[in-house]
Structures are given as structure tokens and as C-alpha cells.
Amino acid sequence: MPVEFLSDEQAEAYGTFAEEPARPELEHFFFLDDVDRDLIALRRAEPHRLGFALQMCTVRYVGLFLEAPLAVPWPVIEHLAVQLGIEDPSVVKRYTERRQTLYDHVWEIRDAYGYHTYEDDEWGRGFRTFLHGRAWTHAEGPKALLDHPVGWLRRHRVLLPGVSVLARQVSEARKVAEKRLRATVAGAARRADPAPPPGDSVATLKTPEGSRFSELERLRRPPTRTTDTAGTAFARALERVDESGAYRLGRLRLSQIPPNRMAALARYALRSKAPLLERAAKPRRTATLTAMMRHLEATAVDEALDLFQVLVATRLLNTAKRKTASRVLARESKVLFEELEVVEEQEADLDVAALWAAVGGRTPRRRDERGGHRGDPGARGRERGRDRRAGRTVANRYATVRPFLSLLVESKAVDAASAGKRVLAWVRGLPALVRRKMGVKPLLPREVDDKLVPPACRKAVYTTPDLPQGAMDRDAYAVCVLEQLRRALNNRDVFAAPSHRWSNPRARVLDGPDWDAVEEDVLAVLNLDMPVEEHLAELVRGLDAGWKQFTERLEEAEPAAKVSTEVQDDGRVKLNVDKLGRLASRSS
16 A cells, blocks of 8 residues: 555665665665774674675665565675675575574664664654754655655664654655745735735635636736737736736745745646635635735746846847948948959959958958057048947937836836946936936936946947037937946846846845744754854864875875875975776676
8 A cells, every 4th residue: 555645666665675776876885894894704604794794784775674684686795795705695695594693783783883763762853853844945745855854864874764654754744844834924924914905816816707717817827929019018018017016925025935935835826726726724825825926926027127138139239230230241342342343353363461451441440559540531430420320229229118117116126236226226217317308408427427338339428419519318328228237137236026037146145034034944954953163173174084094095005096196386286197997887
């Protein structure tokens, strides 16, 4: 019969050799060191020495002593026999002739290596702390959660209990974690707003009259129209941000809850039907809807920012670059064909340097180190004209992304780190700048941030012939600010919350009260039950011991070693490794 969530096959494979160990597992769990060999050497007969080694390594690998010690893959026995110098591994079959010998060896191995029973109170408390911490910090299924406690018990030399006992412990831990999750999320939602807002998320479960779908179904349906123009798509994305943000759930402080658990709860809500969620008990329903609405708001913000990135890159910048490049290419091609025709008519050899000089004299390619042009004296004037045209092209495209400013000004979803506050402040001031009548009050240099204007756009911003002397091009400056915003978003100097792809990576480093709320669970999962200074000191001691053992082995090997160390002039040690031979294959 299956044990709750385990199938018959999974329950039968528990605590046994379900398959033949791989080569790395043989070398790790079935390697006999000097301590092992000294203990094995106390046995005189070969069957007892091989059987004792088999039980000793089996409990390391499986986590318990087998009722039938020889129920192991034959390659395991052969691997141990080679290490012990036993030519005929089949002698191990005589090991089970006397049952008392098996029991005596089990007790001797337990005492020598410090194995504990599952019923031990001290180790039982440590195991339950780990199990509940793992269930809380990881959104895993029951089978995956069962594998990690097995690994913990094996590492800490606690003998595995029966499969039904451990399965019940895992099920109980998952139930406690789910109950804790729902209570924490629902409590945070109540503390944020005890009275349901006008846009109560529970109301989204109802189907309005004359509609086939509930509000919940409409909100969680992704946009499917592919015929929208860029402006229409942008408007729809901003509408989704406003609709999902109206429930004011995206800014709940839930840092004490692992993000993967919130994501799992949101996925469950997105897959569930509205009537099923409506019939759920209140704490569960509140938590599920909160997680889903936070997910929808974060997704809507991500979609809007993704579209903004695409529009700035393709509609503002690349359009001007393509037009400029097209004009340059057409002009260079004309000069190139003219020069090639001259060469053909005169039947002369092609002079590549002269050809480049002819083409380069008509384009900005030929410049000296001071930025001046060689060749055509009118190149500088033509370049100024190109810059002005490119700047005007970019400025004319500004209206495409203009609606995006409402997301930054009217929404609190976007924030900035210290490196992005300058950019975000100017972006939030752009709507007022856009409403300004330039004919009445032109934009002056002292009213802008010169550091936000890159060198390539300075001429388009500062030298516009259509404006009064000393005035600046407002639209070109706005484009420069939006381009700086795009870069700040890519660097996460400007970020969004809630968001999945554009969130603040610094917020994931917990400190202060946020860390205090999760410290116990995180440390339990990582098996860190000692002060951090002591833990780091132990790691340093282990690393130092490893290096010392490494140098001792090198000294013993002397010239035969394929690995050597070399102290360089700056005091650093360089590791030299000679060419190594091919490792033997598993079948050899």
C-alpha cells in the first residue's frame, strides 16, 4: 500500500539500494580510509572483514542497516574487496551464516562512528527544526521534501525511521507551513487596511450582470491582441497597471515570507476557478487573493516597463540612427561607384588608400585627434545639419512614449537607488515641462541637468535654429532624459515594486527586522547552529588543514608528483598541474 503521497515503488525503494551507485558515489561513500581499515583489521576471516566493511559503508550511503546485509549491487562488494585485497569477493556469502555476528557488528559500528536513533530527543528536536524550516523556506512537493530530510539524517548519522513515520512528519510539516503562510499573508493584508477598500479583491470573484466572466477572470487573462499599435499597446499596459494597483496590495511588507512560497500561492490562484476560491475559508481565501493580486500587479508593471524599453530603443533611438545611417550609406555608395567608374574608364589599378580618402572626405569617418575633419571643408557643416535632423527626428518620436510618464508620476511603483535619484527626479518633472508653452517661456540651460545630456545629443539639445538664441530644445532634452532612464532601469539604479523582472536586487539582502523575522528558519535549513564568527573560524581551520595535508602529500611524492607549487615574486603561490592521463571509464 502506498504511504500517503508515496507510490508503492517509492515506498519500497526507501532505505534500500534502489539502483547501482554511480562511480562518484562509490568513491565517496564506499572509500575506506585509515580509520576504517584499522577497525576492519580487527576481523581475522575474510568474510567477516568484507561483511563488516559492507555494513559500515551501507549505513553511510542508505542511512540505516539492512535486514539483509548482502542485498546490495554486486559492484559495491567488488569495490570493497579490491580495497581490502580480497581476491574472491564471493566469500562474503558466508558472512550471514551466524546472525549474532551481524548484530554485534552493527552495535560496534554504531558506537565507533556515533550513530543515533531517530527516537533520540536531542537529535529529534534538531531534525524537526530543520524539517519545518525547509518546508517554510522552500515551495516543494511532498516527495522532494522527503528527500531532503533523508539527506539530513544521513549527514548527521541519525538512523532512518520507517517510511510511514517519516512520511507523516513531512505531511505535518507541510500543513504547518501552509497554515503559517496563509495566516501571515492574511494578517498583513488586514493590518494594511482593516476595512475592505472600494475595490475589494473578494468582489472580483463575482460575475457582473451581462458578463460571461468574473472580474478575476478578466484581470488574469493576458493580453492577446497582436494588432495593436505601439501607442495602443502602451495605453493598455498602463491601464492594467492602474487596474491591478487599485487594490493596494503590491506594497504590503511581506519580506518575512519566502518569495518562492508567495509565487507558488499565486500560481495556485491563477489556476483555480473563481467559484472554488469563493468557497474557500476566509484566511485561505484572503491569502490566495492577496498573492494573486500582487502577482498581477507585478506582471502589469513588468509588461509596461518592457514595452517602454522596446519603444525607447526602437522608436526613439534606433529610428534616428537608421535614418542617419541610411543617408551616410547612400552618400558613401554614390562616391564609391563614381570612383570605381573613374578607375574603369582610365583602366588604372585600384588604389584602396585613395578610395578611402575619397569616401572618407565626404563622411565623418576621417577625423584627426582634435575632432577636426580632413578632406572636404564643408564636412563640418554637413555634420551639424545631420545632427540637427537626427535630433529633430528623435524629438518628434517623443510623443510615442509620452504616456509612460503617468506611470512614473501618478504611481508609486517606481523608485530609485542613490545612483538613479537624479534621473528619476527629472523624469517626474517632465510632465510639467511638456505642458509648458515654449513660445512664451523658452527652456533655458540653467533649468536643465547638463549631466543627463550625452555628447552625441548636445547639438540637438543646445543648438536648435528654430528657437530663440540661448533657448533649448525641450523635446530633445526629454528624449535624453528618457534614454538615461532606460539605462538606469537596465542597471537597476531605477527599479519597480512590485515587480518580477525590474525589482530592486538590493532589497533581497535582508537586514534588521526583516532578517530577524527569518533568521531562525534560514539558519535551520543551512544547519548553522553556531555563532557566525565560530562558523567562519571552523571553515578557516578546515581550509588550513586541507592545504597542510596537500603540501605534505606533495613532499612525499617529490619528483613523481604531477602537481607542484611555485612562490612568485609578489608572494602569491601559483599551482602548476602537469598533463594528466585519461580517467578509466566505468566499464573498464
